[in-house]
Amino acid sequence: MLTWSSGTQTNSIGGIALGSTAARRSAAKRPRSTARDDSIPILLFIGAPGSGKGTQARQLAGRQQQVHIELGEQLRSEMKHRSPLGRRITHYVEAGVLVPRALVRAEIAAVLHRKKRTIAANGAILDGYPRNLAQAKDLLRLLREADLHNPLVVVNLRGPDRLFVARLLGRGRSDDTPAVVRRRLQLFHKATAPMLRFLRSRLPVIDVGADAPVPVVAASIQTGLDDYLRHGGELPGIPSASAS
Numbered sequence: 001m002l003t004w005s006s007g008t009q010t011n012s013i014g015g016i017a018l019g020s021t022a023a024r025r026s027a028a029k030r031p032r033s034t035a036r037d038d039s040i041p042i043l044l045f046i047g048a049p050g051s052g053k054g055t056q057a058r059q060l061a062g063r064q065q066q067v068h069i070e071l072g073e074q075l076r077s078e079m080k081h082r083s084p085l086g087r088r089i090t091h092y093v094e095a096g097v098l099v100p101r102a103l104v105r106a107e108i109a110a111v112l113h114r115k116k117r118t119i120a121a122n123g124a125i126l127d128g129y130p131r132n133l134a135q136a137k138d139l140l141r142l143l144r145e146a147d148l149h150n151p152l153v154v155v156n157l158r159g160p161d162r163l164f165v166a167r168l169l170g171r172g173r174s175d176d177t178p179a180v181v182r183r184r185l186q187l188f189h190k191a192t193a194p195m196l197r198f199l200r201s202r203l204p205v206i207d208v209g210a211d212a213p214v215p216v217v218a219a220s221i222q223t224g225l226d227d228y229l230r231h232g233g234e235l236p237g238i239p240s241a242s243a244s
Contacts, residue, residue, distance in 0.1 A: 050164030
């Protein structure tokens with residue numbers, strides 16, 4: 001059963017955490033969103049490789065008719081259409097290095113502006129972005145620059161690494177060796193831990209156990225969102241990335 005937590009800790013799978021008491025008091029002092037009261041939130045899906053994050057994000061976006069922004073797919077689309085941005089991305093991909101933060105930020109900014117009207121009306125699901133603290137701060141700035149005032153809610157899929165390792169190795173990909181998979185998970189935790197602390201101090205977080213069957217996880221996410229709405233969606237407007 002999901003509970004509305006009064007602090008950062010929650011014992012129930014899928015429980016919603018609003019951050020610390022101090023953070024909530026700080027949030028209460030910030031100006032509230034100028035969006036209409038029934039505005040649909042933008043959901044930030046976070047989860048380790050093997051958590052089923054992509055599956056859950058796609059299914060929920062389909063059910064709710066929300067914009068699904070999957071970073072990897074967006075970058076591949078730019079490359080396929082050989083746009084100016086896509087050609088720059090291709091250079092880094094072919095060199096086998098990470099796409100620079102500035103190019104990722106430019107891609108997200110372009111998507112937000114291109115789909116602004118739909119996002120404002122129906123909300124959106126961001127899948128695979130942000131991935132680290134710097135990108136989380138970039139996102140808050142980009143939403144402000146796009147003049148999007150939808151409330152933000154984090155959906156955090158979590159579980160034991162041994163589960164994610166087993167799932168990834170079960171896919172049978174030649175490049176998914178145990179050592180490679182464990183390294184990917186280590187890098188994920190290193191990047192997301194400070195990002196989650198940053199987000200928890202500012203936004204509601206729905207923590208969902210990813211170790212259940214897909215329909216059960218989906219039901220937990222939906223229950224968490226319903227719980228959030230039943231409590232009036234008590235969110236401040238999009239906070240400043242530099243807010244303490």
